Amino acid sequence: MNMAPNPDHEQEKRISALLLDVFIRAGMLLAMIILCYRIFSPFLSLMLWALILAVTTYPIHQQIARRIGGKQGLAATLLVFFSIVVIVIPTTLLVSSLGDSIHGLINDLKNNTLEVPAPPAGVGEWPIVGEQLYEFWSEAHSDLPAVLQSMQPKIGELAKKALGIVAGLGGTMLLFFFSFIIAGIIMAFGTSGGKAMQRIFQRIAGVERGKEFTKLATGTIRAVAAGVIGIACIQALLIGLVLILAGIPWAGVLSLCVLVLGIAQLPALLVTLPAIGYIWFIGDYSTVGGISFTVLLIVAGTVDNVLKPLMLGRGVDAPMPVILLGALGGMASSGILGMFIGATLLALGYQIFIRWVDTNPDVEAEPIDSSAS
Structure with a gap:
């Protein structure tokens, strides 16, 4: 007498085989990703x-x-x-x-x-x-x-x-x-590369958000490059040029200090004020020369206050403090390269959070209480 096959047992075998196949494929994919990362990590x-x-x-x-x-x-x-x-x-x-x-x-x-x-x-x-x-x-x-x-x-x-x-x-x-x-x-090959990056964001976040995130990521990178590192480099070059013209020793070291201070969002006056003190206390400068170099160092030391509002956050759909905090946090954890990564991630996270807040269904459905006013 032949017994009929148990449908539940057959379905369990198919599910087990399917799960085993999925696990094997996922394991092979993970191994390939790890190997690719090890090969690519030096670059x-x-x-x-x-x-x-x-x-x-x-x-x-x-x-x-x-x-x-x-x-x-x-x-x-x-x-x-x-x-x-x-x-x-x-x-x-x-x-x-x-x-x-x-x-x-x-x-x-x-x-x-x-x-x-x-x-x-x-x-x-x-x-x-x-x-x-x-x-x-x-x-x-x-x-x-x-x-x-x-x-x-x-x-x-x-x-x-x-x-x-x-x-x-x-x-x-x-x-x-x-x-x-x-x-x-x-x-x-920027055109094709830009389209490829947009397709990646569209695959991750959807078609509409993918375009927004692509624009936000590129805008944030440009804002950090121009508004943080760019301003720091401009200020360091200006101060270094004035220090060289003034004949102050270790001008290259001092300009490098200004660059580091600018990236860390610290005032360049920490370097220019001691340099001004050196000019006046050393006694080797004429009155006109001392006044001229003092004015130039003060102007060069405060030029970031004029450039920062103009360059940081331009063309980016995120507040300037968000970009600045992301840049500083990224630099504290991963150096200069982390400035770009931190600012971009925090700007994207800010946009995702704001989008989630704006799409609250309870706010739209909530009736307005006129007696509260």
């Missing part, structure tokens, strides 16, 4: 910087292309060449000068050949720290080796960190050089 920073540079400079690239008959490749080549000449080469020279200064300082410290000038008499009259600073400065002027001997452990650690920073800056400049070249290639 991740390079490609992210190239993408950021391409998105930031793409409007300029399109303006150049329109003027030369729509030749996208030639426009990208001209823009990359101009960027290398104007940005990469001067920055490389500045980094090289910074490295030479640090190496020279370390050698002078090791060989006890570093000389400290005598402190001006007015330093002792400064409030709170004047007497202590004057005594320490005088001791360093008269017997610098003894002062260095008492600070030897800290100086050794600082020297190692300084050399590491210089070496890291050299690698960063190579990264920027190749990033500009790859950015040129991306811009040459």
